Amino acid sequence: xxxxxxxxxxxxxxxxxxxxxxxxxxxxxxxxxxxxxxxxxxxxxxxxxxxxxxxxxxxxxxxxxxxxxxxxxxxxxxxxxxxxxxxxxxxxxxxxxxxxxxxxxxxxxxxxxxxxxxxxxxxxxxxxxxxxxxxxxxxxxxxxxxxxxxxxxxxxxxxxxxxxxxxxxxxxxxxxxxxxxxxxxxxxxxxxxxxxxxxxxxxxxxxxxxxxxxxxxxxxxxxxxxxxxxxxxxxxxxxxxxxxxxxxxxxxxxxxxxxxxxxxxxxxxxxxxxxxxxxxxxxxxxxxxxxxxxxxxxxxxxxxxxxxxxxxxxxxxxxxxxxxxxxxxxxxxxxxxxxxxxxxxxxxxxxxxxxxxxxxxxxxxxxxxxxxxxxxxxxxxxxxxxxxxxxxxxxxxxxxxxxxxxxxxxxxxxxxxxxxxxxxxxxxxxxxxxxxxxxxxxxxxxxxxxxxxxxxxxxxxxxxxxxxxxxxxxxxxxxxxxxxxxxxxxxxxxxxxxxxxxxxxxxxxxxxxxxxxxxxxxxxxxxxxxxxxxxxxxxxxxxxxxxxxxxxxxxxx
Numbered sequence: 001x002x003x004x005x006x007x008x009x010x011x012x013x014x015x016x017x018x019x020x021x022x023x024x025x026x027x028x029x030x031x032x033x034x035x036x037x038x039x040x041x042x043x044x045x046x047x048x049x050x051x052x053x054x055x056x057x058x059x060x061x062x063x064x065x066x067x068x069x070x071x072x073x074x075x076x077x078x079x080x081x082x083x084x085x086x087x088x089x090x091x092x093x094x095x096x097x098x099x100x101x102x103x104x105x106x107x108x109x110x111x112x113x114x115x116x117x118x119x120x121x122x123x124x125x126x127x128x129x130x131x132x133x134x135x136x137x138x139x140x141x142x143x144x145x146x147x148x149x150x151x152x153x154x155x156x157x158x159x160x161x162x163x164x165x166x167x168x169x170x171x172x173x174x175x176x177x178x179x180x181x182x183x184x185x186x187x188x189x190x191x192x193x194x195x196x197x198x199x200x201x202x203x204x205x206x207x208x209x210x211x212x213x214x215x216x217x218x219x220x221x222x223x224x225x226x227x228x229x230x231x232x233x234x235x236x237x238x239x240x241x242x243x244x245x246x247x248x249x250x251x252x253x254x255x256x257x258x259x260x261x262x263x264x265x266x267x268x269x270x271x272x273x274x275x276x277x278x279x280x281x282x283x284x285x286x287x288x289x290x291x292x293x294x295x296x297x298x299x300x301x302x303x304x305x306x307x308x309x310x311x312x313x314x315x316x317x318x319x320x321x322x323x324x325x326x327x328x329x330x331x332x333x334x335x336x337x338x339x340x341x342x343x344x345x346x347x348x349x350x351x352x353x354x355x356x357x358x359x360x361x362x363x364x365x366x367x368x369x370x371x372x373x374x375x376x377x378x379x380x381x382x383x384x385x386x387x388x389x390x391x392x393x394x395x396x397x398x399x400x401x402x403x404x405x406x407x408x409x410x411x412x413x414x415x416x417x418x419x420x421x422x423x424x425x426x427x428x429x430x431x432x433x434x435x436x437x438x439x440x441x442x443x444x445x446x447x448x449x450x451x452x453x454x455x456x457x458x459x460x461x462x463x464x465x466x467x468x469x470x471x472x473x474x475x476x477x478x479x480x481x482x483x484x485x486x487x488x489x490x491x492x493x494x495x496x497x498x499x500x501x502x503x504x505x506x507x508x509x510x511x512x513x514x515x516x517x518x519x520x521x522x523x524x525x526x527x528x529x530x531x532x533x534x535x536x537x538x539x540x541x542x543x544x545x546x547x548x549x550x551x552x553x554x555x556x557x
Contacts, residue, residue: 001030001031001032001074001075001076001077002029002030002031002032002075002076002077002078002079002092002096002169003031003032003034003069003070003073003074003075003077003078003079004022004031004032004033004034004079004081004092005034005036005066005069005070005073005078005079005080005081006018006019006033006034006035006036006051006081006082006083007036007038007062007065007066007069007082007083008035008036008037008038008039008043008083009037009038009039009059009083010037010038010039010041010043011039011041011043011044011047012083014083014084014216015035015047015083017086018081018083018084018085018086019033019035019047019050019051021086021087021088022081022087022092023050024087025087025088025089025090025091026087026090026091026092026093027090028090028093029092029093029096031075031079031092032051032052032073032074032075033050033051033052034051034052034053034054034069034072034073035047035051035052035053035054036054036056036065036066036068036069037053037054037055037056038056038058038059038060038061038065039059040057040058042055043055052072054068054069054072056068056399058396058397058399059301059302060398060399061183061185061186061187061300061301062165062181062185062186062187062190063181063182063183063184063185063186063190064181064183064186064398064399064459066080066180066181066190067180067181067183067455068399070175070180070181071180075172076171076172077095077096077099077169077170077171077172078169078170078172078175079092079095079167079168079169079170080165080166080167080168080169080170080191081166081167082165082166082167082215084166084215084216084217085112085166085167085213085214085215085216086213086214086215087213087214088212088213088214089212091110091167091211091212091213094208094210094211095108095110095169095208095211096169098157098206098208099169099171102204102206104202104203104204105171105203105204105205105206106170106171106173106174106198106199106201106203106204106205107163107168107169107170107171107174107194107195107198107203107205107206108163108168108169108205108206108207108208109122109123109163109164109165109167109168109169109205109206109207109208110122110167110207110208110211110212110213111207111208111209111210111211111212111213112164112166112167112212112213112214112215112217113212113213113214113215114214114215114216114217115214115216119150120150120164120215120217121149121150121164122150122163122164122207122209123148123149123150123160123161123162123163123164123207124161124162124163124164124191124192124195125147125161125162126161126162126192126195126196126243127189127192127236127239127240127243127244128244128248129244129248129251129252131147132236132252132255133255140152148160148207154207154209155209155210156209156210157206157207157208157209157210158206158207158209159204159205159206159207160205160206160207161195161196161199161205162191162192162195162196162205163191163195163205163206163207164191165190165191166213166215166217167213167215168191170194171203174194174198174201174203177198177201177203177528177529178194178197178198178201178528178529179197179451179454179525179528179529179530180451181193181194182194182238182242182458182530183455183458183459184238184458184459184460184493185235185238186231186234186235186299186300186301187231187232187235187299187300187301188231188232188235188236189232189235189236189238189239190235192239193239193242193243196243196531197529197530197531200529200531201529225278225282226281226282226285226286227298227299227300228299228300229282229286230285230286230289230298230299230300231299231300231301233256233286233289233294234294234299234492236252237249237252237253237294237493238492238493240252241493241532242530242531242532243531243532253290256286256290257287257290257291260283260286260287260290261287263279263280263283264280264283264284264287267279267280267283268280285298294492296490296492302397303394303490305390305391305393305394305397306320306393307319307320307321307389307390307393308320308321310325312325313330313331314331314411315331315332315409315410315411315419316409316410316411316412317407317408317409318386318389318407318408318409319406319407319408320393320405325407326357326358326406326407327358328357328358329357329358332364332366332409332419332421332423333366333419335357335364336351336353336364336366336421338355340355340356341353341354341355341364342354342355344363348368349367349368349384350365350366350367350368350384351365351366351368352364352365352366353365354426357406357423360406360425361425361426362406362423362424362425362426363403363423363424363425363426364421364422364423365385365388365421365422365423365424366419366420366421367383367384367385367420367421367486369417376416378416378417379415379416379417383410383417383420384420384486385408385409385410385420385421385422385486386408386410386420387485387486387487387488388405388408388422388484388485388486389405389407389408389422391485391486391488392404392405392424392485393405394490395461395482395485395488398459398461400455400456400459400461400482401479401480401481401482402481402482402483402485403424403425403426403427403472403481403483404424404425405422405423405424405425406423406424406425407422407423408420408421408422408423409421409422427472427474427481428474429472429473429474429475429479429481430472430473431468431469431470431471431472431473431483432449432468432469432471432472432473432480433467433468433469433509433510433513433514434469435473435475436468436473436510436513436514437513437514437515439475441514441519443519443521445475446518446519446521446522446525447521447522447525448478448480449471449480449522450521450522450523450524450525450526451525452471452480453466453503453506453526454525454526454530456482457494457499457502459490460490460491460492460493460494461488461489461490462488462489462490462491462494462498462502463482463484463485463487463488463502464487464488464489464502465484465487465505466502466503466505466506467505467506467508467509468506468509468510468513468514469484469509470482470483470484471483496532496533496536496539496540496543497543499533499540500540500543500544500547501543501547503526503544504544504546504547504548504550504551505551506518507544507545507548507551508548508551508552511548511552512552523537523540523541523544527540
């Protein structure tokens with residue numbers, strides 16, 4: 001069976017045409033269609049007749065959406081198909097036939113064409129310092145065997161460095177060796193990264209010029225030209241850090257800055273010409289983005305948590321637009337004292353109760369203060385409750401499971417924080433350490449934990465206290481939920497030392513409370529197919545052990 005995964009941004013004419021072309025031309029092989037919708041507006045029911053539909057409710061980007069599709073797929077082969085791609089003949093059967101007859105082939109791609117029949121670039125190069133500094137078109141002309149392209153006029157199946165992901169078939173055993181797509185790539189280079197990792201594991205990448213698929217080539221992306229180029233450059237730096245190392249990434253950064261500066265200076269005198277003005281705008285914005293340290297939020301991915309603020313009963317209430325403040329609640333301090341709310345956790349800094357609020361089971365958490373100085377510090381910073389609230393919204397937007405907040409509220413007197421609360425919808429699942437101490441953990445459980453933590457680390461999510469107590473584990477649904485988010489950070493790229501330090505919290509909590517501690521399979525699954533970490537496996541393991549011993553000595557508090 002072939003699992004066809006289509007990522008879309010809601011319902012449009014192209015989605016229907018894409019599915020119709022599959023159904024019309026694919027007659028000789030079993031397949032399933034999985035549509036992953038990155039739009040907040042659900043797809044209509046008619047699509048569910050011919051496909052499985054996964055609703056993300058947010059734009060998770062390409063890699064995260066594809067991974068959701070893969071995890072829900074059944075096929076031995078997985079076809080990634082862009083929503084703006086159309087079959088004009090049976091493309092699926094010959095692709096599978098080729099893969100069956102070439103057992104070393106891990107990934108293959110077709111010849112993409114424009115609607116008028118012109119060839120598109122269907123082969124990609126693996127980014128390196130040389131091909132990023134020297135014009136790639138020139139390299140393709142001078143060295144066609146090293147840099148194959150549509151100019152090569154290929155007419156036979158050819159091994160290539162990488163293929164374009166608009167119509168790309170992946171053997172499932174590739175993912176067993178490499179892991180899923182890197183979710184740190186929001187858009188661009190995720191398929192190139194996968195091809196590079198597959199090739200590193202001994203698989204071959206093939207271009208099949210005899211199979212042609214019409215591709216309308218990103219008409220929607222051109223509407224956000226500057227943001228699109230920033231997102232591409234961000235992905236390029238991630239690729240370099242992962243595959244080429246910090247030194248090469250720094251050299252690329254400096255060369256790109258110099259190149260953009262030259263473009264701005266040379267185009268400025270001719271900026272009255274519309275075409276030149278457009279180029280100047282792109283170069284200027286890209287230069288500023290580099291100058292400010294490549295911040296998030298300038299590309300295609302929205303990184304800001306959005307919510308409403310309401311003043312009521314002496315509190316500032318923070319809510320997401322769809323929720324609002326429950327009618328039955330007035331002062332949360334009084335609610336915390338209610339006999340209907342049962343204490344489930346208490347420490348020097350917080351008190352958590354569980355109960356019903358407006359007919360819904362919720363956790364209500366009150367944060368304490370350590371003294372006058374702690375209160376004064378909060379004049380200049382957000383409360384821990386608000387940090388947790390914003391982090392939960394951000395995790396939801398990234399597609400990471402966490403108990404969703406109902407509201408957050410705080411009281412300030414002359415800007416001095418005196419009280420803060422957060423209410424989250426209750427999840428019926430024990431924390432990971434509680435589950436592991438009462439049940440026998442199998443290898444698959446450790447693999448699931450590794451996949452979850454690998455995903456959040458790829459996205460740059462850094463829970464400062466990554467203890468087992470701060471992960472809820474629903475074993476029946478095979479779900480993990482991240483909780484206690486007030487110290488969560490989001491970085492662009494996590495170094496192996498930062499990863500080791502973060503993982504040591506989890507290792508220490510297992511070593512202290514779970515017989516046998518953390519299983520070695522966890523680290524194997526966590527680093528699988530990641531060249532940046534695989535090269536440093538020994539040092540990473542040693543550093544985790546070092547920090548774990550320190551945590552245990554300090555009771556990892």
